[in-house]
Amino acid sequence: MTDLPNRLRPRDEADLAELVRSASGPLEPIGGATKRALGAPVAFEQGGATLLDLAAFDGIVAYEPAELTLTVGAATSLGVVQRELDAKQQMLAFEPMDPRVLLGSVGTPTVGGTVAAALSGPRRIKSGGARDHLLGLKAVNGRGEPFKAGGRVVKNVTGYDVPKLFAGSWGTLGVMTELTLKVLPAPETERTLLIDADDASIAISILSRALGSSHEVAGAAVVNGRAAIRIEGFGPSVAWRVDALARELGAPTIEVLDADISRAFWRDVRDVRPLATAPIVWRVSTTPSLAAAFVARVAQTTSLRALYDWGGGLIWLGLDAPHADAVRGALVDGHAMLFKAPAEIRARIPVFQPAPPTLADLERRVKQSFDPDNRLNPGRR
Known part of the structure; x- marks a missing residue:
């Protein structure tokens, strides 16, 4: 350190x-x-x-x-x-x-x-x-x-x-x-299906169908215009479930990543590596069915890059500037955290979505009960 x-x-x-x-x-x-x-x-x-x-x-x-x-x-x-x-x-x-x-x-x-x-x-x-x-x-x-x-x-x-x-x-x-x-x-092994999609809403629809299937999906993301679906477990089970899911989805273009490449792919998704060069990154939690429309509304204001995880329920936005009003103003349901930004910006813009009054009061009372003198990480959230 x-x-x-x-x-x-x-x-x-x-x-x-x-x-x-x-x-x-x-x-x-x-x-x-x-x-x-x-x-x-x-x-x-x-x-x-x-x-x-x-x-x-x-x-x-x-x-x-x-x-x-x-x-x-x-x-x-x-x-x-x-x-x-x-x-x-x-x-x-x-x-x-x-x-x-x-x-x-x-x-x-x-x-x-x-x-x-x-x-x-x-x-x-x-x-x-x-x-x-x-x-x-x-x-x-x-x-x-x-x-x-x-x-x-x-x-x-x-x-x-x-x-x-x-x-x-x-x-x-x-x-x-x-x-x-x-x-x-x-899991003994894993494989990942990659399916081309014309836009994010189509990709999230594909993920929703996969998540609603009986194939125990363990990862569902949209990366660079492709829906990614992870299947993991014992080798024969994974092979059978991947083939069955591909048939159910019926997509014309499907690529399958084998175990080592699949693991590397999901490490990149986990760590949001595709957005590493973005100076500003927002972490947005919302309803998957609202995700693509939310990103489209933000894109009307500024250029951005987006990575969708959790079937569309988690969105990572890479921006050149905070655009806090545009991001939070476009959010119909959920919350947006300013995950990556210089300290001066994080001191000026609320990092966490402001809580409704009832929840904010509860958070204050919990904080008061554990740390009445506000000694521990004051101001962090």
Whole structure:
């Protein structure tokens, strides 16, 4: 990790709790520091925050392949986790995104940062997102109080589901030190159908038909004018389902990507590599049936590039300038996040879609209960 000034390095949970309790200003927790450019700049108007370097919370605490559970320190790198899971033919099924190429960041993505940002990849349409795979955690709240929630078992539904609150909280509720995740068996192989489409609405219609089929689609995207459909599992099953789906769709032009090329293709979709050179990138969640019309409305105002994932429910827009009014004004349903932009722009334009008053009030009350003095990542969202 690039050396950063104004940084505290807690040695353990007790040390972290004391540092949070005694803090006189804002704190910004970091693990691999790969996602600092996501969200609004922390405490921008106050001149920044003291960094809490969580490097001490690293390593695999417990891995029980037979129980499909994994417990790790929050600063454990995704690469370390993936290698351990690969050895047992298992995976993090929410397919965590690596944002480094898109953001131009350095460092190592960590489990804690990935969950805090809820960065889920193309398989979310089949297996759910990061929030669905988080079983338990240990953390320190804004009062400097250590606590734990959830557990190491899949059936954990008693009481208020605090882990679900922390997935996508962007580090504003507490400093996670340990996480327990559900893991799943990795597919033996995969193949991808690529189908030419005249426009995005036709491509999304093709994806909808595939997702509505019985063939267990594990990826559905529109990239460079082609509908992409991933099928994965055991070899003979994948081969049969690919052939059957191709016949059902009846498209005149179909290309099939075999396993290694398919994996590389979906890594690029997961990490939004096609838009890496765009200075501004929006992440838009909407109803798939509205996606193409939304992009067309934005395109009336400015030139853009679009990548559709999750069957059209997730849209990545690459622009030369923010055009926030055009993007949010064109959105009929859903929300738009300014995912990539210089810090000055992210400080000036609301990064996250402004919440309706009732939801905004609930978010304020949850934040108040965990971090009453607004110490943790103030202003990030």
